[in-house]
Amino acid sequence: MHQILSPDTFDAACPARALLTRLADKWVMLVLLALRTGPMRNGALLRRIDGLSQKMLTQTLRGLERDGLVLRTMFDVVPPHVEYQLTEGGEEIARLVDQIDRWIRDSIAGNPAAGPAA
Amino acid sequence: MHQILSPDTFDAACPARALLTRLADKWVMLVLLALRTGPMRNGALLRRIDGLSQKMLTQTLRGLERDGLVLRTMFDVVPPHVEYQLTEGGEEIARLVDQIDRWIRDSIAGNPAAGPAA
DNA sequence: CTGCATCCGGTTCGATACTG
DNA sequence: CAGTATCGAACCGGATGCAG
Numbered sequence: 001m002h003q004i005l006s007p008d009t010f011d012a013a014c015p016a017r018a019l020l021t022r023l024a025d026k027w028v029m030l031v032l033l034a035l036r037t038g039p040m041r042n043g044a045l046l047r048r049i050d051g052l053s054q055k056m057l058t059q060t061l062r063g064l065e066r067d068g069l070v071l072r073t074m075f076d077v078v079p080p081h082v083e084y085q086l087t088e089g090g091e092e093i094a095r096l097v098d099q100i101d102r103w104i105r106d107s108i109a110g111n112p113a114a115g116p117a118a
Numbered sequence: 119m120h121q122i123l124s125p126d127t128f129d130a131a132c133p134a135r136a137l138l139t140r141l142a143d144k145w146v147m148l149v150l151l152a153l154r155t156g157p158m159r160n161g162a163l164l165r166r167i168d169g170l171s172q173k174m175l176t177q178t179l180r181g182l183e184r185d186g187l188v189l190r191t192m193f194d195v196v197p198p199h200v201e202y203q204l205t206e207g208g209e210e211i212a213r214l215v216d217q218i219d220r221w222i223r224d225s226i227a228g229n230p231a232a233g234p235a236a
Numbered sequence: 237c238t239g240c241a242t243c244c245g246g247t248t249c250g251a252t253a254c255t256g
Numbered sequence: 257c258a259g260t261a262t263c264g265a266a267c268c269g270g271a272t273g274c275a276g
Contacts, residue, residue, distance in 0.1 A: 010148050012169040016223045017148070023218065024144040030128050030135070042238055051130040053270055058239060079237045080276080089225060096218050100141065103210055105134045160258055171250055176259065197257045198256080 019067060023093065027052060027060045032086070032094040033101060035070065039085035069093060137185060141211065145170060145178045150204070150212040151219060153188065157203035187211060 010017055022028070030049050034040065040048075046057055061084055064070035069090035075081040086094055128135060140146070148167050152158065158166075164175055179202055182188035187208035193199040204212055 009165070010152065010167045015226055016219065019222050019226070020147060020219055021144040023222075024142055024147045026139040026142040029138060029142045034128065047127070049128045054239075055271090056269065059269090074238095078276095080239090082238065089221075092221055093218060096214055096221070100211060100214050101134065101138055103207075103214070104137050104141075107207060108134055108137070172259075173251090174249070177249095192258095196256095198259085200258060 022063060022067060025060070027056050028064065029097050031057070031060050031064065032069070032090065032097050035084060035086045035090070036094050036098060039073075039083045041081070041083055045084070064090065140181060140185060143178070145174050146182065147215050149175070149178050149182065150187070150208065150215050153202060153204045153208070154212050154216060157191075157201045159199070159201055163202070182208065 027049075030052070031045060034045055034048050042054075042057065045061075046052060046054060049057075061070060061072070065072055069087055071085050071087050071090075073083045073085070075083070145167075148170070149163060152163055152166050160172075160175065163179075164170060164172060167175075179188060179190070183190055187205055189203050189205050189208075191201045191203070193201070
């Protein structure tokens with residue numbers, strides 16, 4: 001277990017680090033942000049996130065599902081209709097990711113030339 | 119520019135998304151967390167973050183430096199002495215990353231069996 | 237519409253050896 | 257101690273084709 005304010009090493013075997021590592025992925029972040037506006041279908045996510053392929057979307061959603069951050073709801077109709085939404089935990093994380101995103105955008109707005117650097 | 123609460127797509131060319139994407143990396147997150155305790159040397163970071171190679175550390179630090187989140191200080195002595203520390207912006211981001219980390223650890227502590235899922 | 241299986245090129249990454 | 261250079265292996269990720 002790694003924790004701040006202690007001299008502990010960040011053990012690769014730590015379950016918390018494993019999860020953090022899974023979240024540390026660009027598609028994961030973008031999907032979490034996208035889902036903040038509400039439940040969405042596969043196609044909608046695909047259309048909304050530029051550059052995201054079907055393969056990576058499915059893979060990302062499955063991972064988020066396994067980690068309990070996203071809920072998948074299947075409506076048994078034809079043609080198939082599937083919706084994805086954030087769980088409570090997912091919303092918590094997504095909120096924090098959004099804060100990072102906001103900080104970045106504010107930061108860039110303030111320094112149009114470069115990144116966050118002065 | 120992508121932003122929450124708007125129907126905008128998450129444009130791959132958006133500078134904010136580019137930066138978010140760079141932060142969405144496991145070593146970046148871990149290094150930011152590690153540096154929260156204060157300035158650190160190359161070797162210390164290497165020792166502290168299990169599984170981190172010299173190559174990836176350098177690469178990660180260079181990236182964070184370019185984005186203005188980490189400051190590199192070189193003391194001109196032999197043997198060489200270099201210290202890395204968070205900038206103001208770096209601390210902001212690191213704080214948010216730490217909140218994600220905390221949430222994860224609390225969540226796991228509450229549900230030892232599985233992940234964040236209920 | 238949703239999603240899986242396969243292929244395969246590009247990138248990443250770790251190990252090692254070397255420099256100042 | 258800090259960092260670079262090189263190389264081969266592993267992984268990632270997109271394209272395509274197929275299925276329920």
